[in-house]
Amino acid sequence: MYKKVTLISVLLLLPLLLFVGCKEEEAAEVETVSMEKPDFSGRTLSILVNDTHVQVVDAWKPLWERETGGKINVILVPYAGISDKLWIDFRTQTGAIDCAAIPSSWLGDMAGGGHVVEVDPLIEKWGYPDWDDALPAVKVITGWAGKTMAFPYDGDNHMTYYRKDALEVPEYQAKFKAKYGYDYHMPPKDWDEVRDIAEFFNGWDWDGDGEIEYGVSFIAQQKTQAMWEVLNLVAQYATIAGEPSNTTSNIFFNSDTMEPLVNTPGWIEAFRRIGELTQWAPPGLLGYGYSEFRYAYVSGNACLGFDWGDVGIMEQYPDEYGSEVKGLLGYGPLPGAKKYWDHVNNKWVEKEHQVNFLNFGGWVWIISKYSKNVDMSYHWITYITNPERSLLDACGIHGYTGVNPWRKSHFDPAVLGLWKRGGWDEGAAKGYAKGILDILTDPYAVTDLRIPGGERYYDALDMRLAEVLAGKSTAEKACQSLYDDWVKITDEYGKEDQKRYYLESLGL
Amino acid sequence: MILKPALRKELVKWGFLLPCLVFMMLMAVFPLGWSLSLSFTKWLGTIMAKPQWHGLNNFRDIIFSDPRFWADLGFTMRFVAMAVTLELGIGLGLAHLLHEPFRGYRFFRVLFLIPMACPPIAVAFIWKMMVHPDVGIINSMISAVGLAKVKWTTSTIVAPFTIVMVDVWEWTPFMFLALLAAYQALPEEVYQAAAIDGASKGQMFRRITLPLISPLILTIVLIRTIDAFKLFELVFGITSAGPANSTEALSYYIYLTGIKWFNLGKGAAMSWVFLIILLSISMFLLSRFRKRD
Structure with a gap:
């Protein structure tokens, strides 16, 4: 009888023993990769986006893959599914998602909970394509507790x-x-x-x-x-x-x-x-x-x-x-x-x-703390959000991308020609841009x-x-x-x- | 080394049992035990790395200060009662009509099975488009004959019935199929004897058919009841629990709490309360049916 009890006890405890010794995976070290002409051959970057932002990904993915040699695995979900996917990945710490486009208002939980990579050291290390070009209101929403925790990507306001x-x-x-x-x-x-x-x-x-x-x-x-x-x-x-x-x-x-x-x-x-x-x-x-x-x-x-x-x-x-x-x-x-x-x-x-x-604050890109591809994530995000490429996403050339203008250069009269290529007539483009710019440059906007x-x-x-x-x-x-x-x-x-x-x- | 026969027998026995036991532990017992232990903790997964002991507070909160839980349970129970009753009634009617061969009966049998074969989330999104108040095909047909458009998903009164309607469309074939099989297994002699005794069709149905198929009815009603309580996809896909939470099923609220907001402790406690309620209802139904037998 005693033997049976012992055996059954061991069997009952077996599943628990499997978890003993499991240690939280350390955050991936930031690798030293050149961002000028990186070679990501043989590596895959997993990105999470919703149904509107996938237009941006579709536009730049082939070029990025050709230039870097890396591959992109797109995890496409509806708006309602973004947080579910991310939180499960954060909690299980699998690093199945390297980076994601999220509403900036979620940073309270995601950055506050310590699940995203701080951006400032990365910018210091690898540089950023014209940080001063981003409008102040857009920079504000990338911050959390005094640190930059996300990359600007979208200027959102009603x-x-x-x-x-x-x-x-x-x-x-x-x-x-x-x-x-x-x-x-x-x-x-x-x-x-x-x-x-x-x-x-x-x-x-x-x-x-x-x-x-x-x-x-x-x-x-x-x-x-x-x-x-x-x-x-x-x-x-x-x-x-x-x-x-x-x-x-x-x-x-x-x-x-x-x-x-x-x-x-x-x-x-x-x-x-x-x-x-x-x-x-x-x-x-x-x-x-x-x-x-x-x-x-x-x-x-x-x-x-x-x-x-x-x-x-x-x-x-x-x-x-x-x-x-x-x-x-x-x-x-x-x-x-x-x-x-x-x-x-x-x-x-x-x-x-x-x-x-x-x-809403605007969409921002975050890099998961559990990602093993921080360098690839960084390169991808800065690649699509540089002044020239982000303009094409914001002005309508790539259609309904969910991205609205957010850089000062997007409102520059010198780029009006691109807005026209996006289907706008001059008056409409000016009126639209002014409407957004007035709000994004308002220092007292709530x-x-x-x-x-x-x-x-x-x-x-x-x-x-x-x-x-x-x-x-x-x-x-x-x-x-x-x-x-x-x-x-x-x-x-x-x-x-x-x-x-x-x-x-x-x-x- | 030579083992004693008794020990050898024990080892062989446990050798065969062990894989199954481990599998059971991993797949059934461990998750249940884990979720039960979680239900006594406070674990806001978004900001807390580890759970904290919370005693019975989650249960107290659910039972005494969460009216949304009870409102959702109320909706779920009304939904189950309506949907399962209609599915049984329609399924029984169809089985009664189609159990004897007639021209084209094979076609109809296959036709009725199609909804059940569709993935529930696909059913939800197809119906979402069909019942869209502005551009849905159903309202287009209704307005084409001069009637007012129906607020299928935007009225707090109509939307719950829309969910029931879609569920009935999807799951009546299950009832139909099971009852059809039962009908076809009924002994012919009993009906012949009843006919000789002068029994009418109605009497034969009440006195012979129903009693003979009632064990199966009990089984399928129980299966459907338990399954209908887990209502999720239709709510998620068609109404997103709206308007004004009028179609929020309890499982959807549990999903929001546990998965969406990562309030894992409370989500686990809600699941356990739901499980206990569901088991109680199942036991009650079983006992009622047994008494009737």
């Missing part, structure tokens, strides 16, 4: 799109004035104007194409990127532009106490207004993820739209993306507001103002939430917003529930740690 063939028609302008008693601006100056324009241009054929058009459209599907739409309004009603502090250019938490601001009247106003807008939107609005919205908007079904720069690119391609609005779109910054909530003094402040917001647990905070925001958009909850109730969610998440991650990270993310 902007206003409007149909010139609606807003510029004198007859419609006169009718609008007769109904609402004022002249609207192009693009709309504040969210009151957005509301009225959306209502006015909803449900009739104002462009004469034989189809009904709608007033406004935006990303609204749950689990896509709808939360960044409501943050466009939150940025106007919950703060005012200024040097980042507790009261200026700050929308997420009270930076003194780490109390979420999400149940303050500024947030409630934003939720109420975006909920109201759904009645002047296309019937399938709640099924609009980023792709659905973009395709629908460039098909010409709505007057106003709020999105990253991708719509502008897709506008230029009637054949590839079914654009019916080439040359018909106007571009501008986000609408402002006539008031904002001062959360310290607990009062509304009546003031016409406008706040820029770096929604930065996105970049603390550990970012995905969880945003999942809760996404869920509560969806309740309002679907009419299942009021703005007040949704914001209170969101407050409870955020308090719980903050407590789970540790309030003091989160506060420290939040202050760092604000640059305080």
Whole structure:
């Protein structure tokens, strides 16, 4: 009996013994390889990208492979699959993914968790193609805790799109004035104007194409990127532009106490207004993820739209993306507001103002700490993001790549010819570039939430917003529930740690 | 060295058993034990390198302060009840109609099997496009005959039924196939005797067919119930749990917690609570069916 018990015990412990002695793999040493003309023959680089950025990879992969002798293994996933893949690789430390394009707002978890290679020593060692050419706002999002932890790749911010063939028609302008008693601006100056324009241009054929058009459209599907739409309004009603502090250019938490601001009247106003807008939107609005919205908007079904720069690119391609609005779109910054909530003094402040917001922050490239191909990763990333190549990805020559202009040189009038080759006419290219440049050069633009647990905070925001958009909850109730969610998440991650990270993310 | 016969017998026995035992340990027992031990820890995988002992806090949190868990369980249970009932009803009807040869019956049998043969995630994405409120083919057909478009995936009321509809489309063939096999194994003499006694078709179905196939019904209902509780792909592919979380299945929430947010301790605890609930429901169903027998 005793023997049997011993034998069974050994068998039970056997699987555990297999794990004894397993040691965490040390981070790969940075190899000394020449970056001038590297030879990566016989080696394979595994990169993780989503469905839009694969256009960039497809454009440069053959050239890079020919020049370096290395091979690229592309791991292609939808947006929703990027973090799953990366985290499993990080936790298992397999190094199956060498580098990846990720939203910069994830750096809180990924860099904060120590899973990515710090970039500064690599730049020092191998150099970087014109670091000063990157816009300051884009550099900010590559940093974490005072170190550069990612490579800039994309200048992301929401902007206003409007149909010139609606807003510029004198007859419609006169009718609008007769109904609402004022002249609207192009693009709309504040969210009151957005509301009225959306209502006015909803449900009739104002462009004469034989189809009904709608007033406004935006990303609204749950689990896509709808939360960044409501943050466009939150940025106007919950703060005012200024040097980042507790009261200026700050929308997420009270930076003194780490109390979420999400149940303050500024947030409630934003939720109420975006909920109201759904009645002047296309019937399938709640099924609009980023792709659905973009395709629908460039098909010409709505007057106003709020999105990253991708719509502008897709506008230029009637054949590839079914654009019916080439040359018909106007571009501008986000609408402002006539008031904002001062959360310290607990009062509304009546003031016409406008706040820029770096929604999403932009895509960045990271190198996994567990990669055995740091040198290859570095070469690949700097190869595709150098000024000349990145311009081709941003200006439309490579189509809808998900990359928006982010280098100063992308906005240089000297490269206008390349924008034209990307399908733009001169006026449209200038207007589009100015719209983006104004936001990316704004020193007071509100930065996105970049603390550990970012995905969880945003999942809760996404869920509560969806309740309002679907009419299942009021703005007040949704914001209170969101407050409870955020308090719980903050407590789970540790309030003091989160506060420290939040202050760092604000640059305080 | 000469071994004693008894020892030799023991060694041979354990020699044969050992590979299986090791395999079982690695594939079944170890993961279960590991996940159970994980459920008593706090492990935010994104920022914590190692788990910390957390006692029963994960379970307390799930049971007493996570309304989303219960809302998702509620949706999952409603989904299972609706989907399995419809699949059984339709599957039984089809088996009843098609168990006797008629012109073209082989074609229909093959046709009904196609949905089941499709990968669930492919089914989800195909249906996502078909039921798209703006550009989906189903709404195009509906509006072509002058009816209002249906908000298949954008209404909190309709979307749960859309998920049920797709599941019924996909899994009714399973019920049909199993019941068809049962129908074909029914003894002919019993029906002949009943016909001589003057039993109607309805009486034969109620008094003979159903009792004879009820053990199989119990089995397939249990299999489908357990499988339907694991609803994931359709939610992931068609609605992404929206709108307003109205189609968030419990397994999807567990995926978000454990895989998406890497809250491994709570994810493991949720899995165990789910497992216990699922086992309880299975036991309850089994006991009810046994009583009826």
